[in-house]
Amino acid sequence: MFQTMTFCAWALIIWIRAVAVSSRKAKGGDVIAAVMSIFFGSVHTNKAVGHDVFKMIQRKTTISYDSQGKEVEKISGDIDIHDVHFAYPFRPEKSILQGFSLSILAGNMVVLVGSSGCGKSTVIALVQRFYDLHKVLKLFRAIGGDRSNLILEKIEF
Incomplete structure (x- = not known):
């Protein structure tokens, strides 16, 4: 049209x-x-x-895609995110998340609802580790809270 x-x-x-x-x-x-x-x-x-x-x-990522990392068959356990502050690297002046917290118990299904641009997709991208955070206090208790050395291609939700 x-x-x-x-x-x-x-x-x-x-x-x-x-x-x-x-x-x-x-x-x-x-x-x-x-x-x-x-x-x-x-x-x-x-x-x-x-x-x-x-x-x-063409920007360089800070996330390692090294295949020497920790391989996890399936992630199970609670997801806890506390006091997350985040802005996309290509727009650092526009804060997307400010003090965001989320707790999801293992086995539960959660729906993120909100207006356009409020950060729903950003939260999913952060959980899947498309971006690294410096202020995430606890995430994926089931794997010890450290996801920085996970092999990204092997993670299943």
Whole structure:
């Protein structure tokens, strides 16, 4: 639907400009310049966004993916997270979690509910160790609370 609207808008712009050129109210070069300025403006914006995406992809992770770590068949036990403060590395000025705490008893199912941008996906990413934390006091009691040397590919929930 969005593409249809975009193509219709472009067709309308070109048709209006064609009428202006045929009635000698504009030159053909003016039409091309107007269309190209719209096109190149979006190219410039997309280039800037692409730069930020590649910067994030190319950053060095602090998480070790070494296969010499501790292998756990299945994690069982309580999950306790206390007083978590977190901001994404690529946006350190925007705090996502501020003093967040969560306790999940072994075998229980939990649903995280909240508005867009409140940190639901961030909590899951932290539990799965996509990001390392410095202020997590206790996590995964069943494996001794230290998950820093776990083999990430082997963890099953």
